[in-house]
Amino acid sequence: MSASKILSQKIKIALIQLSGSSPDKMANLQRAATFVERALKEQPDTKLVVLPECFNSPYSTDQFRKYSEVINPNEPSTSVRFLSNLANRFRIILVGGTIPELDPKTNKIYNTSIIFNEDGELIDKHRKVHLFDVDIPNGISFHESETLSPGEKPTTIDTSYGKFGVGICYDMRFPELAMLSARKGAFAMIYPSAFNTVTGPLHWHLLARSRAVDNQVYVMLCSPARNLQSSYHAYGHSIVVDPRGKIVAEAGEGEEIIYAELDPEVIESFRLAVPLTKQRRFDVYPDVNAH
Numbered sequence: 377m378s379a380s381k382i383l384s385q386k387i388k389i390a391l392i393q394l395s396g397s398s399p400d401k402m403a404n405l406q407r408a409a410t411f412v413e414r415a416l417k418e419q420p421d422t423k424l425v426v427l428p429e430c431f432n433s434p435y436s437t438d439q440f441r442k443y444s445e446v447i448n449p450n451e452p453s454t455s456v457r458f459l460s461n462l463a464n465r466f467r468i469i470l471v472g473g474t475i476p477e478l479d480p481k482t483n484k485i486y487n488t489s490i491i492f493n494e495d496g497e498l499i500d501k502h503r504k505v506h507l508f509d510v511d512i513p514n515g516i517s518f519h520e521s522e523t524l525s526p527g528e529k530p531t532t533i534d535t536s537y538g539k540f541g542v543g544i545c546y547d548m549r550f551p552e553l554a555m556l557s558a559r560k561g562a563f564a565m566i567y568p569s570a571f572n573t574v575t576g577p578l579h580w581h582l583l584a585r586s587r588a589v590d591n592q593v594y595v596m597l598c599s600p601a602r603n604l605q606s607s608y609h610a611y612g613h614s615i616v617v618d619p620r621g622k623i624v625a626e627a628g629e630g631e632e633i634i635y636a637e638l639d640p641e642v643i644e645s646f647r648l649a650v651p652l653t654k655q656r657r658f659d660v661y662p663d664v665n666a667h
């Protein structure tokens with residue numbers, strides 16, 4: 377597939393690094409709306425906006441069920457209705473961070489990203505596939521699986537600009553999701569995220585740049601701002617990396633919006649110069665699925 381088809385035209389994007397969420401869901405949604413409005417005032421051509429992981433609920437395993445919502449496009453829940461209106465009002469594609477999702481059939485809870493088009497339609501959702509379960513001595517212990525269940529499928533979204541893949545935070549450690557989306561022709565991987573202050577300095581930039589270089593796609597990681605009053609200290613540093621592995625925008629640790637323009641020419645020229653897709657040797661590694 378030619379790169380001009382991968383991304384049909386230049387697109388301006390914004391990542392909103394919101395402060396770590398307060399216990400008040402409605403206040404968190406309103407704050408997200410204020411920042412989206414600010415982004416569109418500062419950069420009126422912005423067409424795609426990303427919010428962080430768990431932007432309207434505490435990032436805490438004992439709180440996920442309490443804040444969970446049933447995601448049903450026919451009966452929109454609080455967050456779905458709010459984000460749908462926001463996307464429609466500003467005519468943007470909105471990757472609405474993540475919210476805890478309750479599946480009413482199974483009573484399971486998922487960490488789920490909901491994605492809206494410019495008309496405010498819920499076009500897809502991604503349930504976090506790889507749960508953040510770690511024990512780092514003298515560092516951090518966190519076990520999402522205490523209350524969350526893992527998603528069961530990769531997610532690639534079709535838009536008027538082309539396709540992008542969605543993963544959630546810890547998902548970025550597993551190259552397979554990005555690889556699958558890239559092979560379907562995605563121009564970018566988007567990860568609403570909330571790394572912590574132990575693993576963030578070690579791996580955040582490395583993983584963003586690796587997924588970009590592996591797949592020659594743009595990579596966007598959107599974090600909450602660091603809030604030392606909350607139980608979980610997010611790393612911040614929301615970041616946009618281009619298909620060459622170059623960091624084109626990066627936030628600090630506080631509340632901030634970062635902007636970037638994704639350019640099909642950057643994808644096309646780098647793929648021509650370093651033609652990885654043509655050079656793959658599935659004859660040498662036939663166990664790796666070519667599709």
Ligand SMILES: NC(=O)CCC(=O)C(=O)O
Pocket residue numbers: 429508544545546547549569570571572575576579
């Ligand atoms: N919210 C998460 O998935 C955190 C992932 C993380 O911090 C990591 O090191 O991986």
